[in-house]
Amino acid sequence: MTTTPARPRAAGRPGATSHAAIEQAAFGLFAERGFAGTTLDDIAAAVGVGRRTLFRYYRSKNDIPWGQFDRTLDDFRRILGSTAPDLPLWEAVHHGVVRFNEFPGDARPGHRERMELILGTPELQAHSALRYAEWRAVIAEHVADRLAVSPTDLLPTTVGHVSLALALAAYDAWMRDPSRSLAGLVDEAMRGLRAHLAC
Amino acid sequence: MTTTPARPRAAGRPGATSHAAIEQAAFGLFAERGFAGTTLDDIAAAVGVGRRTLFRYYRSKNDIPWGQFDRTLDDFRRILGSTAPDLPLWEAVHHGVVRFNEFPGDARPGHRERMELILGTPELQAHSALRYAEWRAVIAEHVADRLAVSPTDLLPTTVGHVSLALALAAYDAWMRDPSRSLAGLVDEAMRGLRAHLAC
DNA sequence: GGTCGTTGTGGCCACGGGTGCCAATAGCGT
DNA sequence: ACGCTATTGGCACCCGTGGCCACAACGACC
Known part of the structure; x- marks a missing residue:
């Protein structure tokens, strides 16, 4: 009733x-x-x-x-889940990471302040490793899904770690140059990596 | 006198x-x-x-x-410094990382015990982020040296982050399967990444 | 062999983060 | 008005960490 x-x-x-x-x-x-x-x-x-x-x-x-990062991770899962399944896997993941880091113009200053605090404070840098692990797991699960393997296999975890690596390199650069767009930097980091590995 | x-x-x-x-x-x-x-x-x-x-x-x-990790970093610097300058940069770095993680047979159990503790304890996982940053800086400096750019530029920091990513993925796998060699896993992670990025 | 400078020791104390416990509180439906 | 329930917040306590400082043990030099 x-x-x-x-x-x-x-x-x-x-x-x-x-x-x-x-x-x-x-x-x-x-x-x-x-x-x-x-x-x-x-x-x-x-x-x-x-x-x-x-x-x-x-x-x-x-x-x-970090606020309620759990919610943010749900968004991330949704973003990855909605990437085109016919896109090459690496592009899908990269795309997801880029979109995850696109913030509407008015949310920028807040996000930047938050990340400046986190990336500039040693205690928080350390603590963030735990949050990053959850973030990586989201990627690993998506990769494992598309490849039909276990999320703990070497390739899914590797892609998770490397995606985080690119994002963090982009954030490092963003801290040094606020005028650049975060998404653009993630993109540039990926281009740099592919060139470095002679793709 | x-x-x-x-x-x-x-x-x-x-x-x-x-x-x-x-x-x-x-x-x-x-x-x-x-x-x-x-x-x-x-x-x-x-x-x-x-x-x-x-x-x-x-x-x-x-x-x-972590013991006296500073000393270990000095070794790492030496290893990277002694790589052949005519080797493609990515191979030199990768080689350095692999050699850094080769341990003489009798040092294995100790190193494994140590890493099991570090990677299996949340407080230590978090704290390790600070040690990893130092490790990444060693790589970034080497890359910056060979490319004649600043160590804080996007590419050197990206390579540092990605190298760490591969090493950590390898350690994750090593924790799950002690019978594999660490160096072999780092190698396999790199092969997996290059294939993933369609090199 | 006493004295001095040097260097490492370790007790004491204060502070702050984190946790278990539990009584008090403030809305809800009946 | 009464109980139900979720939230609050005070209290006691543990532990890591750092400042302070008296003190111990050695080498050197007279």
């Missing part, structure tokens, strides 16, 4: 904050005092919430700059 | 332990109770030294499994 709501239904005490509110407060403080110079107490105070509560929204301090 | 000793001369109180002793004790405990399950107090007690002293030998707990 109940209309079986899609969402599990909202019962119990309402949340005191949101991911968006936390990230906004946190990024403000990071910009002011640096990542290491900002304590979780600072952030909690700025959000107006208990320190303990922060851990209910993010697993760790290091996770805050 | 003094024979101007190469080493700066040993004065002052002698060290109470050594890197080797610490690593041996630490690896034993890690194998027993896991990395996270081993505290620095445990290690210090096992070595018979104050906890504070451990930080004089390693910058952090995470650095213990």
Whole structure:
């Protein structure tokens, strides 16, 4: 009889904050005092919430700059899944990576600020390895699917690692030259690699 | 008149332990109770030294499994420097990476144990990103040298990232199948990549 | 063999991230 | 009004890390 709501239904005490509110407060403080110079107490105070509560929204301090990356990975899966199946595999994957890194003009500054923080802070560089592993797995699964092999085989994991390599090289360059487009840099990195390997 | 000793001369109180002793004790405990399950107090007690002293030998707990990687990087630099200058660049780099990962038979078990720990422990996977960056820089410098460009240009950094990608894919496979040779896997990863990119 | 400079040691303390526990809270449906 | 339930947030505690500093042990030199 109940209309079986899609969402599990909202019962119990309402949340005191949101991911968006936390990230906004946190990024403000990071910009002011640096990542290491900002304590979780600072952030909690700025959000107006208990320190303990922060851990209910993010697993760790290091996770805050990444936001809800899980969702982003779902998008990535969808992008790869919608590439033309008759495109050569390497082009499909490359295309997916390029599209994944295309941001609408107004989302740019935010994304850049986020990546500057992540790529410029050693603790975060290290932590990011864990996020990258999830990203690589998405690629490996797509490659394994198209080749009908296991995602843990050498080729799918290799393509995952190499795709990440190109993306990170592009980000490195983007940090040095903000005027370039990220997608263009990923493209250029791929062209450079193919020339390097004498394709 | 003094024979101007190469080493700066040993004065002052002698060290109470050594890197080797610490690593041996630490690896034993890690194998027993896991990395996270081993505290620095445990290690210090096992070595018979104050906890504070451990930080004089390693910058952090995470650095213990990596040993003195700086030295290893010096070797790597030497290996790359001694590749034939008439070899195509990509082959020279690839060759260097392969040789860097060739271990004499008796060094194998130790190296494998070390890498199993590093690659199988999330905290260490994350921390390793910092070591990898140094490793990549060695490659980027070599490539930049041979091409007479800056090490921060897109191509050198791309080659650095991609070389690391191949090495890590090979290590992933090695973890799954210890019977394969690491060098052979790096080689196979490269062949797979070139085929993938239709070289 | 005492004194001095040098170098490594290790205890103490403070800070900050992270976790388990649990009582308090605030909406919902009945 | 009452219970149900999800969320909050305080408290205690562990552990890695770094600053500080007194102290130990050696070589050198007188």
